[in-house]
Ligand SMILES: NC(=O)C1=CN([C@@H]2O[C@H](COP(=O)(O)OP(=O)(O)OC[C@H]3O[C@@H](n4cnc5c(N)ncnc54)[C@H](O)[C@@H]3O)[C@@H](O)[C@H]2O)C=CC1
């Protein structure tokens with residue numbers, strides 16, 4: 322069993338679930354929580370009061386509110402906060418790193434305006450250091466609620482160097498958390514991020530009771546759409562049939578645990594996006610990612626009709642049924658373009 326010093330930056334749902342996995346895998350685990358009371362309760366009561374509070378955390382997991390103190394002598398730093406916070410947080414902790422740590426992000430998203438993926442942001446922020454070879458992501462179908470109960474889960478460690486991917490794999494591996502590796506970092510990241518848009522769409526289909534046929538069509542055509550984007554960005558097509566493409570798409574479009582699907586479901590029932598977001602204490606990445614991907618598709622002239630439809634529903638007040646009508650009445654096409 323590996324035994325590394327690992328800090329998880331972010332004590333939300335996934336950070337908490339991964340702390341348990343990393344502890345089970347035999348590592349020394351620390352968490353950084355933005356909220357002081359969360360850090361205190363993890364240390365004193367061994368629960369996270371705000372996220373997955375039905376899970377007893379091992380006493381060995383220590384939590385900090387002070388980032389600098391937390392990062393001393395670490396072998397790996399795992400970023401588990403929402404994607405839009407990564408650039409700033411990574412910039413803040415850069416001076417606290419000593420140069421050898423593996424940096425892993427589990428946040429799924431594409432930055433607004435720059436269209437950078439999470440690993441690309443880390444590479445950019447760490448510029449001037451030796452970190453590019455040490456950067457990776459851990460993506461795949463892995464709802465925190467199930468990971469935290471140690472239910473069987475499979476994910477993918479993708480990194481710019483095989484050595485780094487293998488270290489991530491070895492560090493997280495447990496009998497209930499199986500980690501594959503893949504060197505197609507961009508393919509893994511596009512699948513893991515764009516599926517959140519499709520999950521919002523799947524939720525709308527369920528909320529508006531548009532039927533199972535529509536849901537199957539959406540998942541299948543959604544996969545085409547994410548693949549089209551990925552291939553333009555240099556991804557490998559097989560990655561989209563894997564855990565971080567098809568796998569994550571299935572779980573997020575169908576699971577009641579999915580926050581993105583639940584945003585869509587509530588929109589399908591007639592609620593307004595702002596009210597839904599205000600009522601949630603968790604992040605639904607697909608909302609911001611819809612904007613990034615729609616802007617990217619326009620800029621690069623790539624056909625992404627489902628993304629455009631979801632954008633119009635989320636940000637232009639278009640009724641989901643009208644958006645669906647638009648999708649269904651597009652020019653007839655070949656299913657597969659060879
Ligand atoms: N929850 C899940 O099942 C999974 C989540 N992910 C990804 O992991 C990332 C984090 O997700 P969750 O843990 O579910 O989110 P969450 O909403 O449960 O928790 C987010 C955490 O980040 C902290 N945070 C928010 N804004 C911050 C800021 N500006 N600075 C510092 N900390 C901040 C919050 O206090 C909270 O501790 C997301 O990108 C998500 O897509 C990936 C796989 C599974």
Ligand SMILES: O=C(CO)COP(=O)(O)O
Nearest residue numbers: 461462463464579580581
């Ligand atoms: O990425 C996830 C599961 O793999 C979590 O999805 P949600 O953010 O929609 O809950």
